[in-house]
Amino acid sequence: MLLRNSPERFGLLTKLLHWAIALLILFLIWLGWYMVDLTYYDKWYNASLHWHRALGLLVLALALCKIGWQFYSPVPHVTTLKPWESIGSRGMHLLLLVMMVLIPVTGYLISTSAGKSIPLFAGLELPALVHVDTELRDLAIEVHFWLAYATAFLAAGHAGAALKHQFLNRDGTLARMLWK
Numbered sequence: 001m002l003l004r005n006s007p008e009r010f011g012l013l014t015k016l017l018h019w020a021i022a023l024l025i026l027f028l029i030w031l032g033w034y035m036v037d038l039t040y041y042d043k044w045y046n047a048s049l050h051w052h053r054a055l056g057l058l059v060l061a062l063a064l065c066k067i068g069w070q071f072y073s074p075v076p077h078v079t080t081l082k083p084w085e086s087i088g089s090r091g092m093h094l095l096l097l098v099m100m101v102l103i104p105v106t107g108y109l110i111s112t113s114a115g116k117s118i119p120l121f122a123g124l125e126l127p128a129l130v131h132v133d134t135e136l137r138d139l140a141i142e143v144h145f146w147l148a149y150a151t152a153f154l155a156a157g158h159a160g161a162a163l164k165h166q167f168l169n170r171d172g173t174l175a176r177m178l179w180k
Helices: 012-035 044-073 085-112 134-168
Strands: none
Touching: 012 044, 012 134, 044 085, 085 134
16 A cells, blocks of 8 residues: 555555544544533543543644645545536535644634643643633634534535445545545
8 A cells, every 4th residue: 555645546644644633523523512511520521621632732733744745645636526526525625624723723722721731642731822812712612612513514524425426426435545
């Protein structure tokens, strides 16, 4: 299996980035949904908050790697797509990439609004680099919330389109992103 994308297939690194980010995003959406019902005194409150922050920043790092990788190893084009499907596909992928950046950035603003750094893994911390006032924090919370729901909707549409192309159109779109 090739590391780089070919004109017909996705390479190993593209597949690894795609599936790692997808699984992390699905988990983070679930974890965010779970966390909102926790109180400060719940035994999972601090742990879930830590994991949500750290994994959200991991998604940001992986998304930036994915963006850089796409410049180095362009995404293969599907020749069986109708023009409107091709435009829709590019738009969907662009929106998902934007979400992979904006949601962690708003989460960062929320998490550092008290001026404290974000603990990551192995003792590493991401410092609070920007002063966040109450108004910006409240806006970041609102944007983070709605972007997360929009991402869940986009991810469902993305998966639905892949399944439609694989099983109804039988054009091998989904198979190109699997481990074959």
